[in-house]
Amino acid sequence: MRPSLLTALLTALLLACVPFAASASCADGVVFLDSNGNGQQDVGEKPLAGIRVSDGEHIVSTGKDGRYRLPASNQPNIFIIKPAGYSALKRGDGLPDIWRPQVGEGDQLCRPFALKLEKNPPSSFQALLLADSQTSTELDVGYFERDIIEPLRGKHQARLGMTLGDITNDDPSLYPALTKAVTSLGVPWLHVPGNHDMDVGASSDADSLVSFHRQLGPDTYAWEEASMVFIGMDDIIAQPGQKPAYVGGLREDQFAFLEAYLPTIPKDKLVVLGFHIPLFDHVYRAEDRARLFKLLEQVPHPLIVSGHTHNQSQVFWGAAQGWNGAKPLHEYNVGAACGAFWSGVKDAQGIPDTTMADGTPNGYGLLNVRPQGQYSVEYRVARAPADQQIALHAPKVLRQGAYPAWGIYANVFMGYEGLPVEFRVDGGEWQPMKQVKQADPRLLVENIADDLASELRGYDRSPEAVPSSHLWRAALPTKLSEGEHAVEVRATLNGVEYRSQASYRLQTARP
Template sequence: MNRLLSPALLCLLVCSAAASAQAPSQATGVVFEDRNGNGQRDQGERGIPGIKVSNGRELAITDPQGRYTLPVAQGTTLFVIKPPTHAVPSGRNGLPEFWHHVFPQGSPSLRYGGIAATPAATSHDFPLRGQRMTKGDLRMLVFGDPQPKSRTDVGYYERDIVQPLAGRHDARLGLSLGDIVNDDLTLYADMNRVTATLGVPWLHVPGNHDLDFDATRDEDALLTFRNVFGPDTYAWEEPQASFIVLDDVVYQPGRKPSYVGGLREDQFAFLQAYLATLPKDRRVVISVHIPFFDPVPGVETFRRADRERLFALLQDHTQVLLLSAHTHNQRHWYHDASTGWHGAKPLHEYNVGATCGAFWSGVKDAQGIPDTTMSDGTPNGYAWITVKPDGAYALSYQVARSPDDDAIGLHAPKVLRRGAWPAFGVYANVYMGQADTRVEYRIDEGDWKSMKRVEQPDPRLVAENIADDSAGQLRGYDRSPEADASTHLWRGTLPTDLAPGEHRIEVRAFDHWQGEQRAQTRYRLDDVQE
């Protein structure tokens, strides 16, 4: 005889079964020394103790046999934190492979694929190979916003950025700070093929143009990115520093704006667990896409409550550097109590100029590559970071396909009337300039004089804007961006009381890390009769 269950009892059983289906299970695995490099644990390949493994929220440290246990649920990505003593393998795309997706049911169906169902595994193992501990400096390449919208743009990235570096650099690590592509996620394969030719492990931060825009919630908005690059939040250790990559793009489908800068609860849990394993004086580099400061004063582009919560976790760490991109400008920002930082000294954030510059726009040069100067007058390029064994760092910016000493862009009139009122000046765009940077100029062999920092558009880019406006037809696929006020522009007045003829203008800037840097140009004084 069948018995009818009361609605209350039926609900209890169904709800309990649903909760049980969603409850996390336990994942186990071994981190092992992959002596032959085949990616599988063979007989005699020992487990490695003391290695950190995470599910993106909790952190486990392997036991003497290299074993770990972590909670997992549908949609978890397990990853090993590369230790300073070992290297992780490379995947078929040439990029580091240090994760396992746990998606037994697959991800929601998305335009660009998301993540396919993963086979059941009894053990989620991670192979590592020993690497020699380098006692010297760590040299690192940093790309901000490569952001191709087409395969044509991938070609610019390859010819403008990667080919001049391939086989000619001393970097041991690379990092792209988000917007790996510009919404077309099919371009990941082409970008990875190009980037892999640089021959170093390359880390990727997700950006707002790396989202699955057909996702219906933030939790699913980076599934295609994760399928290619692994976890969106993770850590990586070198002898000189610990690098933490954070997805800081919170997707808000159906709202305006459709995203905002911020962090999730699981990220805070991971950060708290991971930072507790680090000495307080170890160099920590936090890498994100959306900057922590507000580029437009009063407009909250990164949630202030999240920033203050992150800064509280970092407060007792004495060597922290923040890296961000997104703005397609370049600047240095020092956080203090006004932005929620209460450490012993201001917290430095380097907002790195875009590798694509102004979205691969502007007039093409003789090689067929667009000028793509950013709206603050910074040419496109990439950054170098050098981290010393004690955690001290040095920064520099490399203009694409330019000499290493191309650090200052100059703009001056070509000719002035001799004896005219001295109302015209030379402008120096010091690409790595900061508010306290000392910038000076001299004419011919005269005395050095201070230049005045001004926040206004770079005249060189203004001239491009006027040329675009005046042209009867398009000068490029996309015109140069409208010039914005630059935070690293200086002005000096040009004298008109010198001898007629040509005069040399020399400018020098004293960079915090690279020392004295110089640039020069010329102008002419003509005698004119009324």
């Protein structure tokens, strides 16, 4: 017997008043305003309309009833695009509760998405940028925590953090310990997968991130703040059984997500894309980079942040490289948290030196976001003062009156092509230094010391020095008085002048 119209109306009214229950499928669900922050939709807690939900390919918005329905897909996770003015609750592991598996696993049914209102979200703020913590063992996790995390606890100003891939070194069992470490900083933490986050033994690109998806979330997602949008994306295409085992690029579903999402972002917001493989890496597919450029050329304020290289550099893409935006596209390739894979001689605290092959000490980046798409990026050396931005190498002694063939080298960690770097001797006139594509002599000294040592100086040797993209040189004058001479080097980054000092001695000598 068919129900009467009155019965049907009463049933619909009752259903509308009952909080949405967990279901086995996450492709349809509800988003609600969690007034008390308990993660459950209690009686009286209102549904949220206009919240975007995605599977990393399709994007839908919740209706007035807070409900959404995504089309059927093979995507592994469903996530909400956290809107500005709201905060996400924490999962049991401390990560933001913004994703669900496509289908509830076993008894784990899909819960509704809960958001809390955020009072007076700032339009200017700071985010922490980590690349390549790349831990192989629990010992490495300990290095990471003592070297990077502990000095930041209670002392940083960030309201968001992200790790740009190679979270572990092919060992997903270390994810919980690393998650515990980064979430101890008390800010929402986002992750981008790296090539060493792919499951060993995966048979295809589609199943290469099963462990990552289960423990750290979607490999494509977006997170919105008042003046910034962060888009995290897996840009590694796994090729199991082939050489190379992976290439850099984006999948069709990721391009579909960007094509749908980018045009909806307000033009005055900074749009940050977080990748692992930098766009300049030799394995990056040129056609994918060109396609991405076309999309980003319509974005007034784009920024790329990446990892992978275990060096540090800043690249400004222009017309010569296929970028035709209104201004150069800035890519900040962040120095690795693990430096050179936790290598080198240990210090008094038992932590390896782990200077990277370009002479950059290990550390982390800072992203300073301001309104109207304005921003700046900085670098912090692990366990060092904020003003440690320039490392110098100079000879200890030169012959007085010798031909000035020997120089002082300045490694400006956040340096880039065209940055003015100057030096002076004994408080004299400032003179320009010349940027050189050479290996940092500081690291060459370590290489030679490793070569000459009859026993291992550390568990792993320091890396072989490679030409640095941020090294400057100037010849030291020798026609000065005999004795000690002071050298200063200066460079200005983001409007702040940084200096570093060294000295050398002139000695008289006879043939």
